[in-house]
Amino acid sequence: MSLRQRLIALGAGAALVAAASFIGQKEGLSLVPYADIGGVPTWCYGETVGDVKARYTVKECDTLLLKRVEYFHTGVMQFTPKAAPASVQAALTSVAYNVGLGGMRHPVLQEPIARGDWAAVCRAIEAPWKGKLGVALGYKATVRGKPVRGLENRRKAEAALCRQDL
Secondary structure (H helix, E strand, O other): OOHHHHHHHOOOOHHHHHHHHHHHHHHOOEEEEEEOOOOOEEEEOOEOOOOOOOOOOHHHHHHHHHHHHHHHHHHHHOOOOOOOOHHHHHHHHHHHHHHOOHHHHOHHHHHHHHHOOHHHHHHHHHOOOEOHHHOEOOOOOEEOOEEOHHHHHHHHHHHHHHHOOO
């Protein structure tokens, strides 16, 4: 059974299934905890919060993914108009899952969100972090200030997801 089918079986609605399926694919499933690129203990689908166990089941990880995606989606929707397309909501939820809700408060994202300029939101997700003269153009794809190709690829995929309903 696919992750999407397992999430539906857990009772997830369409918007959460879309976000959680995307996040699950990007994060990958690890039933055994490991240290991520930043040295942070990580398990299941990129989970870093809570008590770490020695091993997890697929059902535990699926349930945790859905719970955490609901949490991040709720947080994103506190500053995103409900009229935002579902694909924009899913992409912003993925970014928040990866960087945390505090990281979502950056003007690079907040200004186009406030204007309802969804195309600009999608561009900001994948734009280079620093432009000429060190001005922030896009959202972070760095670890400890250094660009990371995997995060750059993720931001491009999130931007593509973002544009699906535009």
